[in-house]
Amino acid sequence: MSVIRGLDIFCGAGGGSWGARASGVNFVGAIDMCANATQTYKANFPDTWVVTSRLEDVDVASLVRRLGRVDLLLSSPECTNHTCAKGSAPRDESSRATAMHVVSYARAFRPRWLVLENVVHMRPWTRYEELKSELRSLGYRLAEQILNAADFGVPQSRRRLFLVGDLKGDPKLIDATATHLRPVVANILDQTESWPMTPLRRQGRAQATLDRADRAVAAIGKETPFLIVYYGTDGSGGWQRLTRPLRTITTVDRFALVVPSPDGHRMRMLQVPELSRAMGFDDVFKFNFGTRRDRIRMLGNGICPPVMKAVVGALTGSEGSPAKPRLRVGDMLHDTVQELISESA
Structure with missing residues (x-):
């Protein structure tokens, strides 16, 4: 198989990309509106074209010309206005609607595979079915599952929704029952x-x-x-x-x-x-930008790399050997x- 070329939108500090790279993905582009996040991403992916911008402000046609072929679209849309951590505070529908950019970028780049990660509470969102319908209209076959990072060698209980798509067949899911590593x-x-x-x-x-x-x-x-x-x-x-x-x-x-x-x-x-470490990052990954509070925010908004490694590996057929908990x-x-x-x- 040729090198899998990836684009990460809502890339944050790069946890999802770090995991996907361990399953053979070469990220050619990444986008996020947080400058601390994109600085962190660039420090860990020096060869990736990283854009600090809101997705709606990006000239997608120019980005397609710059990046060329993309095989995997990774995304982790804003989650605060989906999660129960918001409490009883009003939800910002414009924030939740940023997830629809996944459709726009999938339409523009036509990657074979896509992965959307978010909190479990995204599923009751009124536009979630619309999002899936739009992706199906582009030809994607979809599947979803809820995974707990603790089952993948991550010393944290973190349940997240993963929606995956494949243009060429039914997407492959993970047999989470075969993991159960659960470090402490x-x-x-x-x-x-x-x-x-x-x-x-x-x-x-x-x-x-x-x-x-x-x-x-x-x-x-x-x-x-x-x-x-x-x-x-x-x-x-x-x-x-x-x-x-x-x-x-x-x-x-x-x-x-x-x-x-x-x-x-x-x-x-x-x-x-x-x-x-509790997010599953190894000691090679650099968190050097922003204040302590900024870095904790990036971690809290992040994706556990070992989970994304497993998700992308199953989806693309390039899964590596499972990491042993340290x-x-x-x-x-x-x-x-x-x-x-x-x-x-």
């Missing part, structure tokens, strides 16, 4: 001394934070480290064990590590390199926690 959050942590920590019970600490910590200690004891999960409203009580996949990374700073010490529990927020456990972990991690590996 302890895999991503740096050693305690890598980042500054502060006393958990210090002046000015929010009572809600202390309440979450108290619930964790009551459940697992004073000698076991854990995470506090901010902005959580589910039954976890606002904390989680280190022996499970990390809960879904969002665009806000929401995870703090709490560890025991002779002077009482100490805590710190998880750092960008740790969150990058164990990276900090020295702060209590012996009993390390034993639990070993048992779950």
Whole structure:
């Protein structure tokens, strides 16, 4: 098979492209309106033509002439106005409608394959069926599935919708039941001394934070480290064990590590390199642009590369060998926690 040429629209920092490249795709073009994202993308894909622009402002005909043949169209349209993370706030329909650009670019480039990634909550959107109908009218046969990144060696529970299309036949899906690797959050942590920590019970600490910590200690004891999960409203009580996949990374700073010490529990927020590992990025990928908040936003908006590697590999028939989960456990972990991690590996 000749080299698969790819175009990534809504490319973000490049997580989807990073995964697809591992399945043999050479990305010739990428577009996103966020300058920090496109700078990050360009740093990791120096040979790709990267455009910082809204899709509706791009001269698509000129882009076709510049890029030439495209075999795979990758897209991850804006998701905030689909997701439940928006809460009860009004949805911005113009934001959701950006997904229809996938049709325009598919019509212009006529790639054999296409992949659209988004939150699961995109499916009830009133124009979702219209989107699929438009793609079918272009000749694409479509299939969709919901995949959890934790089943693909990613130490994070992250469920996402993947809509795939093929012009030449029924698209191939992934047998997700054959994976179930599920590494744990302890895999991503740096050693305690890598980042500054502060006393958990210090002046000015929010009572809600202390309440979450108290619930964790009551459940697992004073000698076991854990995470506090901010902005959580589910039954976890606002904390989680280190022996499970990390809960879904969002665009806000929401995870703090709490560890025991002779002077009482100490805590710190998880750092960008740790969150990058929790998304499934390897240490080669560079997140060097923007503030800490900008980089966390890019991660929260991103795609887990191992999942996209599997999706594109199945779709194009170029799947590689599955990546083995890497164990990276900090020295702060209590012996009993390390034993639990070993048992779950």
